[in-house]
Structure formats: structure tokens, C-alpha cells
Amino acid sequence: MSDTPDFRELVGEDLTPEEELELARVDSLLRSVPAPVTEVPGSLTRAVERIGTATPIWTRRRVLVAVGLAATLAAIFFGTGRWLDRGFDARATVQMRAGKSTPDASGKIELGKRDEATGNWKMRLVVDGLPHLAGNEYYVLWLAKNGEYAGACGTFNVNGRTTVDLTASYDLSEYDAWVITRVGQDSPWLLSAET
Amino acid sequence: MATAESDSRLIERVGRGDREAFEQLYKRFARPVLAMALRQLGDNGRAEDAAQETFAAVWRSAKSYKAERGTASAWLYAVARHAIIDRARQKREPAAEAADEADVRAGPAERAEESWLTWRVHSALELLPERERVVIELAYWSGLSQTEIASYLDVPLGTVKTRTRTGLARLAGLLEEVRA
Numbered sequence: 001m002s003d004t005p006d007f008r009e010l011v012g013e014d015l016t017p018e019e020e021l022e023l024a025r026v027d028s029l030l031r032s033v034p035a036p037v038t039e040v041p042g043s044l045t046r047a048v049e050r051i052g053t054a055t056p057i058w059t060r061r062r063v064l065v066a067v068g069l070a071a072t073l074a075a076i077f078f079g080t081g082r083w084l085d086r087g088f089d090a091r092a093t094v095q096m097r098a099g100k101s102t103p104d105a106s107g108k109i110e111l112g113k114r115d116e117a118t119g120n121w122k123m124r125l126v127v128d129g130l131p132h133l134a135g136n137e138y139y140v141l142w143l144a145k146n147g148e149y150a151g152a153c154g155t156f157n158v159n160g161r162t163t164v165d166l167t168a169s170y171d172l173s174e175y176d177a178w179v180i181t182r183v184g185q186d187s188p189w190l191l192s193a194e195t
Numbered sequence: 196m197a198t199a200e201s202d203s204r205l206i207e208r209v210g211r212g213d214r215e216a217f218e219q220l221y222k223r224f225a226r227p228v229l230a231m232a233l234r235q236l237g238d239n240g241r242a243e244d245a246a247q248e249t250f251a252a253v254w255r256s257a258k259s260y261k262a263e264r265g266t267a268s269a270w271l272y273a274v275a276r277h278a279i280i281d282r283a284r285q286k287r288e289p290a291a292e293a294a295d296e297a298d299v300r301a302g303p304a305e306r307a308e309e310s311w312l313t314w315r316v317h318s319a320l321e322l323l324p325e326r327e328r329v330v331i332e333l334a335y336w337s338g339l340s341q342t343e344i345a346s347y348l349d350v351p352l353g354t355v356k357t358r359t360r361t362g363l364a365r366l367a368g369l370l371e372e373v374r375a
Contacts, residue, residue: 005334010359022367033313035336040225044243048221048250169285
């Protein structure tokens with residue numbers, strides 16, 4: 001094994017001066033940059049494949065209604081500074097609706113205080129009625145905009161009624177909906193809610 | 196870069212909601228984006244998240260791309276940088292501080308220059324035919340000699356030499372105005 005490639009070994013001896021100059025320039029460029037990644041993880045490709053694949057369900061009117069409803073809920077919960085169970089300082093709760101493929105599922109997202117230093121929202125997700133996933137499969141909580149996946153908030157699996165603590169650093173006002181999907185499938189939205 | 200127009204066309208098609216163009220763009224830029232994220236975040240999981248956010252941002256904002264304002268590669272680079280910096284801020288770590296050794300020694304301007312140069316070279320590599328890209332990557336970053344590459348790929352030595360030289364010549368065209 002050699003430490004660096006030998007330029008002569010790479011290009012041979014029969015180059016014109018112009019060709020040699022050009023290949024030497026490229027040789028120098030290649031030596032000046034770090035190695036590219038060897039391969040792209042399948043998990044990234046699968047996640048990117050899902051971008052923009054959801055069917056838009058939010059009309060402008062529905063978005064406005066949802067934003068109004070969310071603002072009202074937020075005002076109620078922020079105003080009372082409500083504390084919920086298990087010591088989680090929930091400032092607002094968003095109930096999720098079940099999709100057609102999981103009619104018996106339910107879920108809610110409790111939004112905690114936003115950490116001023118990091119900008120992270122603390123969140124507690126409580127889901128029930130979703131099947132436990134075997135192997136490498138898992139669920140993903142997304143923020144969606146215009147019916148499309150726009151920001152991943154974390155992955156999880158379930159076993160019966162399950163509580164998961166997550167964080168997100170997004171500006172929630174820029175998104176329309178919370179969505180739970182199953183990764184690795186073109187599955188419909190399992191649970192969703194307006195932000 | 197000779198393929199800038201082609202990249203531009205892809206982004207414009209993505210802006211019109213063309214999934215096929217988006218997939219092509221992903222295939223072309225996934226490795227450069229991931230490599231940049233890995234260098235700057237230093238963590239596989241966070242780099243993957245940043246890469247995912249980059250392509251989500253590309254899908255969302257491709258319609259805002261204007262070819263007359265700059266090359267497609269520069270636009271994609273800016274989108275990726277933004278996503279990576281956002282991801283770094285979530286952990287209160289400046290994006291550049293998790294960079295590799297060379298980056299740590301350099302000042303901000305040099306780091307930016309190195310990052311851009313790396314992006315250009317990695318992006319150009321993605322445009323080579325697979326057979327040429329593989330031999331060049333093995334030659335420059337695996338430490339294998341041409342003979343060892345021939346053995347590794349189970350092809351004649353002459354084939355390795357031809358592919359290497361053809362690939363380098365093709366890169367010279369793709370990176371016509373780039374200097375180390």
C-alpha cells in the first residue's frame with residue numbers, strides 16, 4: 001500500500017505538456033480535499049424519499065382555522081401556566097387525530113417551555129393504539145408544512161400506551177401540522193394535529 | 196462548472212414539484228452534502244439529520260432559485276451550509292468548531308474557502324461515470340496503488356490506468372476554473 005498516489009503512475013508518460021498541466025491541476029485539487037463519504041446511509045435516502053410525498057390536505061382556509069384554534073389553545077394553557085402529571089411542565093397540549101389506517105390510535109403532544117439558551121422546545125408525546133414495530137422499523141414525529149414533511153422531531157417505537165420525551169428547535173409558527181408516520185413505508189399519516 | 200446549467204435545470208424542475216428531478220438532485224448531491232455535514236458536525240446522526248434538512252429545504256425553496264443570481268452549485272452549497280449551521284446551533288456548538296484538523300488551524304475565511312473547494316471537488320466527482328469515480332477515489336483516498344486497485348476491482352491494470360486518466364481529464368473539464 002502506498003501513502004499517496006504517484007502522479008506519474010496515475011497519468012502515464014505520454015501526455016502533451018498541456019494535458020500534463022491540466023491533469024496536474026486536478027491532481028493537486030484532489031490531494032487538497034478530504035475524502036468523500038464512502039456511501040450514503042439507506043436511512044437518509046428513505047427519509048429524503050418521503051419529503052414532499054404526502055398529499056396536501058390543508059387548504060388555506062383550514063390552515064387559518066387551525067392557526068386560530070392553536071393560538072386559542074396556546075393562550076389558554078400559557079395563561080394558566082398549567083402543570084401536568086409526571087413533573088413535565090406542559091404549557092400547551094395538542095390532541096392528535098387518528099388516520100384511516102389506525103382508527104383506534106390516539107395521541108397528544110404536550111409542549112413544554114422553550115429553552116431560551118438553545119431554542120429547543122421540550123415536548124412529551126403520549127401515544128396509544130399504535131402497534132409495536134419489530135426489526136428496524138420505527139415511527140417518526142414530523143412537523144409538516146403545506147402537507148409536506150418539513151422537519152423531523154424524533155423517532156420512537158411503542159409498546160401499548162407509550163410516553164416519549166422529545167425536543168425540537170424549530171419555530172413552530174412556521175409549520176401547519178404535527179404528523180406521526182411509520183418509517184420505511186409510504187404509509188399515510190397515522191396521527192396528525194394542527195400545530 | 197460545466198454542469199451548472201444541468202444542475203440549474205434540475206432545481207427549476209424541483210421548484211415545479213418534479214419528484215424525478217428531486218431524486219436526481221439527491222443522487223448527485225447526497226454525498227457532498229453528507230461529507231460537509233460530517234466534517235462540520237463530527238457526528239453521523241447529526242450529519243444525517245442536517246443532510247435530510249438540506250434536501251427538505253431544497254424541496255421547499257427550489258422555486259425561489261434564480262439562475263441569474265448564481266450557480267446552482269453555489270445555491271445548493273448555501274442551503275446545505277444553512278441547514279448544517281442550524282443543526283450545530285441546536286447543540287450550541289459553532290458549525291466550524293467540530294471541523295477537521297486542517298479546519299481548526301485555519302481562520303474563518305480559509306475555512307470557508309476550503310469548504311467551498313471541497314464541495315466543488317466532491318460535487319464534480321459525482322458527475323463522473325461510476326467506473327471512473329471509483330478508481331479515482333481508491334487512488335487518492337484509500338492508499339491503494341494502481342496494481343492494488345486492479346486486484347481489488349478484479350479488472351486489468353491497463354483498465355484501471357485508462358479509467359483513472361479519463362476520469363482525471365473529465366474532472367479537469369468539470370473543474371475548469373478551480374485552483375487548489
